[in-house]
Amino acid sequence: MQLHKRDVIDAAAALLDSYGIADLTMRRLARELKVSPGALYWHFPNKQALLGAVADRILQTVDDVPGDWRDRVEAVCARLRDALLSHTDGAELVSATFASGHSQAMARIVEVLADAATQAPVAPSKGELAARTVVYYVLGFTADEQSRLQWDASGAALPDEQAVLTTNPTERFAFGLRLLVDGMAAARAETVAAARNFE
């Protein structure tokens, strides 16, 4: 029976969760679906587009919330991190598709964060940049966290000096995010000061 786009994405997500991103190959996926590798290229132009679709599915649950701008930024980032941690190599996959511009969902998340930033005292023209800065942080932190998580889930012992990097990850995540939120809060003073300089 016919192969649908949804089946392909389902199977790809299952492969990711079970074996990780290194085993999420077009050939492996085709084998799993019992089709020839070429069949996938009827439904997706290339591997990047397929990975983008998987990323978008992972990010489905990441939504905006009502509240002030701090609540919105913190909630979206917490949901983004949770979504990434819920899938093997989730952070790595989403980072790659974000970098290649193939994730629609990430574009939407940047928009939400940019909107929240302009509710903060960030100038509208800087909203997207502030949003991207937050996203770079969440992706970087979570990729790091997840690789350590998966490393010691695999039974390998971490050197003692790295132990501090694995305890209280949620608290550590909040600390770095607060740095950015505080920076955004400080932006008003600078905007006002800059405006004065031009008077």
Added chain:
Amino acid sequence: MQLHKRDVIDAAAALLDSYGIADLTMRRLARELKVSPGALYWHFPNKQALLGAVADRILQTVDDVPGDWRDRVEAVCARLRDALLSHTDGAELVSATFASGHSQAMARIVEVLADAATQAPVAPSKGELAARTVVYYVLGFTADEQSRLQWDASGAALPDEQAVLTTNPTERFAFGLRLLVDGMAAARAETVAAARNFE
């Protein structure tokens, strides 16, 4: 005549600059050096280690400077960005090796930034985290900037809506970094407030 580690790294860096990270393969590198692919594995245990050595060479010039903590953070980040932009796909390569923990130079840069952070009003225990947050930003921003740079150097036209993301990159870079530096400056107030809560 004999193949030395240095020759391999030199040739790898040349390959990177001329053709990009996708063409920096063990086989291609061996061909360039007129040796068999297996020869490289006498000098490096695997590809990751080789890429780590190339990353470390790219980051040679990134050094600490004297000054107050803001100057140090800003100088190190500016130098890091410059170093990445000086090599094709430099940001992507260094991001990958940093994530895999194979870059000694990145470890050193994190140490320098962590030290600067503890000169800022960041608690010593949070210094490394603040440093990593800064690094996530620099790598994310620069990878983004470089991919756009290389994309339109290749002659492709960018959609109008993306134009705002390519103008004044240095100024835009400084804006995001200021967000983090301001956040670090705000950390003292929080540390003091938190201490009060425990009295």
Added chain:
DNA sequence: ACCTGAACACCGTTCAAGT
């Protein structure tokens, strides 16, 4: 419209055997 089969042009890594 949707898929197969087969090919094209590659990969990273290992390892017995050579010098």
Added chain:
DNA sequence: ACCTGAACACCGTTCAAGT
């Protein structure tokens, strides 16, 4: 000690031909 040659077990992508 250092390297070759050849193999192993794969990749992503294309495309004529089939149904």
